[in-house]
Amino acid sequence: MIRRALTFIPTIVGVLILTFVISHVIPADPARLWAGGVKARPEIIELMREKYHLNLPIHEQLVLYIRDVFTGNWRESPMTKRPVLVDLAEYFPATAELAIVAGLIQIALGIPLGLLAALKRDTPVDHLIRVLALIGVSAPAFWLAIALQWIFYYSLGLLPATSRGIPPSQTYTGLYIFDSLLTGDWNALVINLRHIALPSLTLAFTGLGIIARVVRNTTLDVLSSEFMDFAEARGLSGAKFYRHVVKNSSIPIVTIAGLEFGMLLSGAIVIETVFSWPGIGLYAVNAINSLDYPAIMGSTLLISLIFIAVNFIVDIAYAIIDPRVRL
């Protein structure tokens, strides 16, 4: 288990090297931009270069950066003039909230749809779910987002199209919906739910069909396995029978749910931009636009860390479900 956890360190270093190189090889002069643009005074530009080690060779910059990251110094964003970690702490809860709600939607709809398709195999219901999955995979998220905005905001006026709603009277976690529930602030809860509806639905839709398909196929696989045949021969029925189906099909479902959660985080970048959702995606896009290296690196690193954590949780879930898996 600890050995498994240790293998994540090279992954993190790899992510750092990749994003560092990709962002730093862009032929641009960030120091000038950070110092104020074309009219910036040379001594300020030089100060910026000094502060962010931009006059060192790139490999030395990289080593310095990695050392800083591992000692907890994620640098200061030249644009917001605040430590990146502080920025991330402010923006991240919005993304987490969006991804969690979208993930819950995916699971709450994807698993029943998949089971339905499996039980109604090769009927119109099954085909419909297949088409839905195909649309989900192939429709671009930004297009879907605009389409939903057009229908629910512009045409019907039912739901708000942008921004995040309001914080409840007290915030504990920064997840507005969760905090509204904690404080019992029902007014804020309704407003926040209305605001999250469209972005979370859009985000969920891309992976929903995939989850439904995986659930369908694994359920059918398990149902046609020899041990289920033998379970029937032993006279098992009802809960005793379906316990075997559920446990066995949960293995691939956990895998795909973990992967999809990673997709939700990266998908959030597009969705947050379209819906002006003040999350880490929007922060990253702004950072890219202003060549804000520390912010770009910081947000990429955070998303990677979460991705790795989710994968680790999936691994642990495997080991709990399947006795053949040892961490």
Add this chain to the structure above:
Amino acid sequence: MYLNTLLEVRDLRVYFYTYAGVVRAVDGVSFSVRKGEILCIVGETGCGKSVMSRALTRMVKPPGRIVSGEVLFDGIDLLKLPEKELKKIRGREISYVYQDPGSVLDPLYTAGFHVAETVLTHNSSMKFNEVWGKAIRIFREVLIPDPEAKAKSYPHELSGGMKQRVVIATAIANTPKLIIADEPTTALDVTVQAQVMELIRSLKNKYNSSVMLITHNLGVVAEVCDRVIVMYAGKIVEVALVEELFTNPLHPYTQGLLEAVPNPLRKVERLRSIHGSVPNMIDLPEGCRFNPRCPHKLQLCNKEPELVEYSKDHLVSCWLYKR
């Protein structure tokens, strides 16, 4: 019906409706299983043995369908019984041992759990720890060494022979009247095969159950069976007591089978193979299904022969013995 008949099958037909056509996997099979006997069903792969055995408790999956027939068990027709009642019979009155112990046990549950839940399903008033205790007693009975520890093992931690013992343990868990063993030794090492067969035989004697043993191994047939049914392409071609079958095989197919393997009761100069191959089950030959391969083919063979009594306890379906 004999007084000592446990199960009687009449004119059972199981067809598979595939895109290529209708496969008549079991086509008008009638026989009976007597109390306390080991009845062997022999025949080549694909001749309908397994499908037939599963059809007895209506475990045929689409595209397969039981088209007609009666399966009388204690005087009740299982094919007409509601599914709910049938579930009480499967695993309790009639239990199965399948071919590949590596894939019939759920890999996510312990060996003991399989036996325990099989008992619990049919005795819902029992508590789980009582059932677990019973599972361990059954493990001891099927000669699993260190039953307490093995009951807590997962299938992947056990050897093939050990897994088959666990499968047998689930089969005898509710002391069934009939155990249907579908090629129980095919997937096992030769050294383990004999142990498993011996186990099945001794358990049968202990519980006075009947065993229906499906096999294509004539050595096993000669070793353990009381009576033998020979199937060919979905039909029964010969039924006989085991000694009678080996000393006086009537049907040309049975004769061919016996000449193809070393016969313990008769000295054979050299082994012979049966000419040709099993017919396409969708496009069967007219009349006797063996006629394209038969060395004694007659004009009459274009018509279907019936299964008739040749002598006491010896039935054959062949025009050669038409009186």
